[in-house]
Amino acid sequence: MNDARFPDGPRLLTPPAEPVRSFTEPDAAVDYLTQLYEAARNFLSESFHEALRHGAPEGRVRAYYPEIRLVMTSHAPIDSRLSFGHVTHPGEYATTVTRPDLFENYLKQQIGLIQRNHGVPVWVGPSSMPMPLHFAMAGQAVPHDGALTFALRDVFDVPDLMTTNDDIVNGTAPSGGAMPLAPFSAQRIDYSLARLAHYTATDAEHFQNHVLFTNYQFYVEEFEAFARAALAEAGNGYTGFVGPGNAEITHPEAELLHPAKLPQMPSYHLKRADGAGITLVNIGVGPSNAKTATDHIAVLRPHAWLMVGHCAGLRNSQRLGDYVLAHGYLREDHVLDDDLPVWVPIPPLAEIQIALETAVAQVTKLEGYELKRIMRTGTVATIDNRNWELRDPTGPVQRLSQSRAIGLDMESATIAANGFRFRVPYGTLLCVSDKPLHGELKLPGMASDFYRTQVARHLEIGIRAMELIRDMPLERIHSRKLRSFEETAFL
Numbered sequence: 001m002n003d004a005r006f007p008d009g010p011r012l013l014t015p016p017a018e019p020v021r022s023f024t025e026p027d028a029a030v031d032y033l034t035q036l037y038e039a040a041r042n043f044l045s046e047s048f049h050e051a052l053r054h055g056a057p058e059g060r061v062r063a064y065y066p067e068i069r070l071v072m073t074s075h076a077p078i079d080s081r082l083s084f085g086h087v088t089h090p091g092e093y094a095t096t097v098t099r100p101d102l103f104e105n106y107l108k109q110q111i112g113l114i115q116r117n118h119g120v121p122v123w124v125g126p127s128s129m130p131m132p133l134h135f136a137m138a139g140q141a142v143p144h145d146g147a148l149t150f151a152l153r154d155v156f157d158v159p160d161l162m163t164t165n166d167d168i169v170n171g172t173a174p175s176g177g178a179m180p181l182a183p184f185s186a187q188r189i190d191y192s193l194a195r196l197a198h199y200t201a202t203d204a205e206h207f208q209n210h211v212l213f214t215n216y217q218f219y220v221e222e223f224e225a226f227a228r229a230a231l232a233e234a235g236n237g238y239t240g241f242v243g244p245g246n247a248e249i250t251h252p253e254a255e256l257l258h259p260a261k262l263p264q265m266p267s268y269h270l271k272r273a274d275g276a277g278i279t280l281v282n283i284g285v286g287p288s289n290a291k292t293a294t295d296h297i298a299v300l301r302p303h304a305w306l307m308v309g310h311c312a313g314l315r316n317s318q319r320l321g322d323y324v325l326a327h328g329y330l331r332e333d334h335v336l337d338d339d340l341p342v343w344v345p346i347p348p349l350a351e352i353q354i355a356l357e358t359a360v361a362q363v364t365k366l367e368g369y370e371l372k373r374i375m376r377t378g379t380v381a382t383i384d385n386r387n388w389e390l391r392d393p394t395g396p397v398q399r400l401s402q403s404r405a406i407g408l409d410m411e412s413a414t415i416a417a418n419g420f421r422f423r424v425p426y427g428t429l430l431c432v433s434d435k436p437l438h439g440e441l442k443l444p445g446m447a448s449d450f451y452r453t454q455v456a457r458h459l460e461i462g463i464r465a466m467e468l469i470r471d472m473p474l475e476r477i478h479s480r481k482l483r484s485f486e487e488t489a490f491l
Contacts, residue, residue, distance in 0.1 A: 011059030020125030067127035085113030096186035287333035313432035352427035382413030
């Protein structure tokens, strides 16, 4: 254990100093990141347990996240087709790293792209960002101050909200120092990993690269049925199914144990060994839940997320059970107004749109002009008032007409807008479950019949779309439309 003294501060207790090293091989760079991270985390954990046994140490205990640093000196142009994996101009770039075990494949891929596109080494070493004790002790209980014989924050670093923010993805990061190499700092990622475990009751390592969001429990039941059928089928790559509480089955007839109380947003994961399976999250109703879920899942850098839920059909020509493929959004959810102003357009992504339309055609066996009988493409309105129908029609109804909206829900625009903000490919395919402007309200008898006949097919379409997306090259999915003129090199 090393220590240092500061003129105006306490004795600082840190793990043994490690050198900054240069790497040209991604595997070796990630191995060293893992070594540094585990040394820091173990040091904090052991120091905390020692403090519980013997009282506060004579100094402040601190360990640092590892970091990746890149120095570019050339203006040489890169392939203009690339949307990530490169930097745009000379300078110094850096990012702190957490959980290299969880992000191993991602880190190797991103470092490899940098070296392939620029031919320069990356530098790996300790950063200057302290690792909060709570994140180092992830999965272990950390007593609150009142249960300890010393003030926790006097001895250990705790999460710092001043440095846990979305400044990088929002484009508001302060200038000066190294430019960001990745969209999230280590502490921001650790914060979301902890929130994910809380809200979904599954650990981050179970989440797959393709995420479906829904707003009804009926979809969960159909997803489990699909997962069991997939596990029974040989050669499709699926290896297990995980539910809340991290319960996992690998055989289609096995019992899936559920916790006594479900979390706020239960998640279910049909897994593949390469992480290219499908995750379904039941976010419930409302834009706040939609934002919360996507805020935290975004740090896992999924390859796509889609909303497959129910909506109100706004056109007389629509029927219950018809599909709505969103190509634009009327954003009246308000939860993202401070992060992504409503004047920012949320463009449709061609690759996602084509995958969704193709999936509808494959599952329904309808093509071309016949597909128009059951699906409309247009604007989806997302609102934060579930009882919008009771308002004066000169308000929301007039805006719905002016926007040419064809469907209304409470989640889709939020999920799409956060996908745009976090550079995660997004899409929406909704199913019409009521038509309030035409007197067809969502009533118990109608709902039961509708759910029984439509949910299974709708979910099958969403899964099929994800399978089509999975077969596309990564650089095609992550469209340049999602990237700004000042972007991080890492996806």
